[in-house]
Amino acid sequence: MRTKSINVSKRFISYxxxxxxxxxxxxxxxxxxxxxxxxxxxxxxLKASTSADEVVFIFAKAVRGPRAPLAxxxxxxSELPVTVRLDDSKSLMPMLRISxxxxxxxxxxxxxxxxxxxxxxxxxxxxAAVKTDTAGKPVKIVIDHVVK
Numbered sequence: 258m259r260t261k262s263i264n265v266s267k268r269f270i271s272y273x274x275x276x277x278x279x280x281x282x283x284x285x286x287x288x289x290x291x292x293x294x295x296x297x298x299x300x301x302x303l304k305a306s307t308s309a310d311e312v313v314f315i316f317a318k319a320v321r322g323p324r325a326p327l328a329x330x331x332x333x334x335s336e337l338p339v340t341v342r343l344d345d346s347k348s349l350m351p352m353l354r355i356s357x358x359x360x361x362x363x364x365x366x367x368x369x370x371x372x373x374x375x376x377x378x379x380x381x382x383x384x385a386a387v388k389t390d391t392a393g394k395p396v397k398i399v400i401d402h403v404v405k
Contacts, residue, residue: 290359290389292344293317293328297365299337299400303380309335312368315398317343317361320386327355334367340395360386365398379404 297315299307313336316329328347332339343363345354355361363384370376382400 290361291356292342292392293355293361293363293387293389294340294342294392294395295363295365296338296340296395296397297332297382297400298397299334299367299380299382303400303403307334307367307380309333312371313337313339313365313400314368314373315341315343315363315365317355317363319358320360320362322358323353325350325353327353327358327361329373337400342392355389359389361389362386363396363398365400366404367400375404377404 295315295317297313311334313332313334314329315332316326318324318326326349328343328345329349330341330343330347332341343355345356348354365382366375367380368376369378369380375381380400381402381404382398384396384398387396
């Protein structure tokens with residue numbers, strides 16, 4: 258009988274821990290940010306080295322947190338300058354939402370290979386850390402350097 262009560266107590270403690278974790282995660286999410294508007298353009302000196310059909314990846318990464326992008330959009334060089342909204346609907350993974358973070362770094366990269374992974378020769382622009390929930394106040398990124 259004693260073993261049974263210990264198992265019940267362990268389950269109770271386990272369930273209590275899960276419930277507390279959900280409450281804490283929900284509270285943190287409620288305090289975090291929202292969508293981020295981004296305007297992307299390319300510097301005149303690099304524009305000549307691009308073609309209209311090259312792919313541009315625009316994405317947000319958490320300042321403190323996972324290294325994977327939280328949200329991303331893909332456009333073509335011919336669409337620049339462009340303003341896009343990075344929000345939870347642009348999330349690459351359901352558990353990594355931009356709304357769960359209050360500060361992000363924004364990047365825009367023209368991929369010379371067409372792939373999402375950064376490679377030498379790609380063209381890139383990166384913002385400083387910005388607060389999320391900049392809807393209506395776009396953060397400007399200029400693609401201004403070549404990836405080494």
